Amino acid sequence: MINGDFGFWAHQNPSIRATPLAASGTADVVIVGGGYSGLWTALALHTFDPSLDIVVLEAEQFGFGASGRNGGWLSSKPVGMRQVLSGSSSREQVLDVEDRLHDTMQAIADGFTADGVDIGAAHGGWIQVARNASELTRLRASLAGHRAWGLxxxxxxxxxxxxxxxxxxxxxxVGALMSPDCIRVDPFxxxxxxxxxxxxxxxxxxxHSRVTDITPGxxxxGALEVRAPRIVLATEGYSSALKGRKREMLPLNSAMIATRRLTEAEWDRIGWASAAGISGSAHTYFYGQRTPDGRIVLGGRGKPYRFAxxxxxxGAVDDRTIAALEAIVSDLFPWLDAHAEYAWCGVLGVTRDWSPFVDWDHSTGILELGGYAGQGxxxxxxxxxxxxxxxxxxxxxxxxIPWVRPKPRKWEPEPLRWIGANGLYRAYSAADWVEQRSSTGRTSAIAKAADIIAGR
Structure with missing residues (x-):
């Protein structure tokens, strides 16, 4: 099994190469972070003003973070609904974001198709599965919420x-929510x-140009510097590695496996003929897709948070987490022997209110954005x-749009951050255990208490 080393997607594709920063200099805009956020911002700036001199700095390889290691869901699932429901935004603004996400999802896929670029896109939608009475009750409540917002x-x-x-x-x-609003892609x-x-x-x-400090301009x-009147901080879960930003974004860990290739007979029995992304409804949920080459890729939290x-x-995954993810595959399809051939992990950025932000400080010339909490x-x-x-x-x-707002408040200092993040994960695991053995259809009181503490 190949464990870590950037993950399954990178092993299936040629590496993305660039050159390290070799000398100090100037630019109109410097973007820190070579993932989706940073690169999309660079392209948007260029589209608005092609005369801009734009530099993108990536600490490792491009896509080393969540952009190159994710589950491959190009979806329009709502992001940050808790924040926009808090009263700071109108119903029209919320619906506008939902419409924009839907249009953006389709535009990304259509744009690359028109350019003749294969990103592994297949429009299969998403399926969120309930496997006990409590999970089905939550799906019904979720559906009612979608209906209230006009879906x-x-x-x-x-x-x-x-x-x-x-x-x-x-x-x-026992049931599922189904939606067409997801396009499977190869994220790399x-x-x-x-x-x-x-x-x-x-x-x-x-x-391979690691930023060691950022000040206005x-x-x-390291010993080099790039001066620019405008700076973009697009480091998502890796923001905590930057000076003075340890508590701004929680780097939440997510681990994934890719199974061996399944046979046609095995796929016929599973019936997963579409390119739908699937996920669970447990509090410690899973997510996955069927790859074009016939594997199951499946992810979950594993060790959710590392101290400090x-x-x-x-990207290396511990044996216990690999075994747990393999067990989920076996639990979903008990007759299937589908061991992992790849395992990898990475971090995603979570703000204290679990909602995205786009924070432009005109006085310093610094833009910060992120906090997509796994829907990025x-x-x-x-x-x-x-x-x-x-x-x-x-x-x-x-x-x-409601995401345009100041950065949310910081996370708690250690050891509270570690105790809270890992304690909550254990609480959700306990809630799942209780619900699997109950037929009441009620969400466990443990999970409700955890939601309040987490601020979700």
């Missing part, structure tokens, strides 16, 4: 176990396509477009 049967619907099995035969499933191919566009636009790309890379906002060792493949593009418009002073409606 009809064409956008999301609840199906019973019989209809679900006609799509995918998941053991013990998507990233490579974005990088190619950036190169063609003349944007200067530098990998200056980005430090630490990171993984180049599409959301990063929308946030980048909003951020670029803000930086250039454009009076576009996108600059008034």
């Amino acid at each position: 009809d049967e064409s956008r999301v619907r609840l199906v019973d176990a019989t209809e679900l099995r006609a799509n995918i035969d998941i053991h013990d499933a 191919r998507l990233l490579a396509g974005i990088v190619a566009r950036a190169r063609a636009a003349g944007i200067r790309l530098h990998d 200056v980005v430090q890379v 906002s630490g990171f993984d060792e180049r 493949v599409t959301a990063a593009k929308l946030a980048a477009d909003a951020g670029a418009a803000l930086m250039l002073g454009r009076n576009d409606s996108i600059t008034r």
Whole structure:
């Protein structure tokens, strides 16, 4: 088994190469972070003003973070609904974000198709599965919420176990939500396509150029510096590695496996003929997809948080987490022997209120964006477009979406951060255990208490 080393997606594709920053210099805009957020922002700025000299600095390889290691869901699932429901935004603004996410999802896929670039896109939608009474109750409540926000049967619907099995035969499933609003992609191919566009636009790309300090007008890379009147901080879960930013974003860990290739007979029995992304409804949920080469890719939390906002060792996953993810595959399809051939992990950025932000400080010339909490493949593009418009002073409606706001408050100091993050995960695990053994259909009181503490 290949464990770590950037993950399954990178092993299936040519590496993305650039050159390290070799000398100090100047630019119109410096972007810190070579993932989706940073690269999409660079391209949006170039589209608005092709004369801009833009530099993108990446600490490792491009896509080393969540952009190259995620589950490949290009979806329009709502991001940050808790924050926008808090009273700071109107119903019209919330619906506008939902419409923009849907349009952005489709535009990304259509744009690369039109360019003849294969990002592994297949429009299969998403399926969120319930496997006990409590999970089904939550799905019904979720559906009611979708209906309240105007999503009809064409956008999301609840199906019973019989209809679900006609799509995918998941053991013990009692129902599911189904939606067409997801496009399966190869996240590394998507990233490579974005990088190619950036190169063609003349944007200067530098990998293995770790930023060591950021002050207004200056980005430090070891002994080198790049001076620019405008700076973009697009480091998502890795923001905590920057000086003075340890508590701004929680680097939440997510681990994944890719199974061996399944045979056609095995796929016929599973019935997963579409490219639908699947996920669970437990509090410690899973998510996954069927890859074009016939594997199951499945992810979950594993070790959710490392002390002092630490990171993984180049994507390596501990044996216990690998076994747990393999057990989920076996639990979903008990007759299937589908051991993992790849395992990897990475971090995603979570704000204290679990909602995205696009924060432009005109006085310092620094834009910060992120906090997609695991829904960033599409959301990063929308946030980048909003951020670029803000930086250039454009009076576009996108600059008034609810995500445009000051950064949320910081996370608690250690050891409270570690105790809270890991304690909550254990509480959710305990809640799942209780609900699996209950037929009441009620959400466990343990999970409700955990939600309050987490601020979700």
